[in-house]
Amino acid sequence: MAIRVQREDFDVGTELARLTEKRTDIGALTSFVGLVRDFGTPGGGGMTLEHYPGMTEKELVAVEREALGRWELSATLIIHRYGRLEPGERIVLCAAASPHRAAAFEACHFLIDWLKTRAPFWKLEDTAQGQKWVEARAEDETAAKRWRTGP
């Protein structure tokens, strides 16, 4: 179980290989990578990601813990970047390893949906009209609600 908040890029292959290294109990490993999309902004677009150091780490750990309580998981990893990011660059990696694929798939989906509505990050996007704070999307809240349990 690990979380990392960093400015630098990460290598997906290396990170996933490390997650299952010397393990023989893992039957399934799933991952999600979020990337900066180019919306056709003149000058290339890109964004700056701001976050709340301290709380970010706490929330990401809480997201992982929640996943561990819900599925049979052998390992999880969340890496989230901050700072200046250009189109095509990686923003986030979520990975879930389990003896079984269903748990791995569901947990990975949960990790990204849950962190999107909880981890204190804010995107400042470059647009043709200058820099603009991205507004939270109702779809993200709906996606996270899907994982809410109880009445």
Add this chain to the structure above:
Amino acid sequence: MKVLWFAWLRTRVGTATEEVALPEGVDTVAKLLDWLATRSPGHAQALSQRAVVRVAVNQSYATADQPVHAGDEVAIFPPVTGG
């Protein structure tokens, strides 16, 4: 109390961090926001739409009726947009 502002709330308030002395009677998140809104036009503007204001007390999400104390770290920010 240490108050932290993030994203567009920070740009409206004009500062990322401020140290404030809580007046008598300001003892919940809701009352704190009401009081902070009186500090400057920027504060008032930042806090004018409460529905899009999120608050964390000591780095955990807080509700409007949650108590606040002098030594707390209170962060005020819009809905998060990471991932």
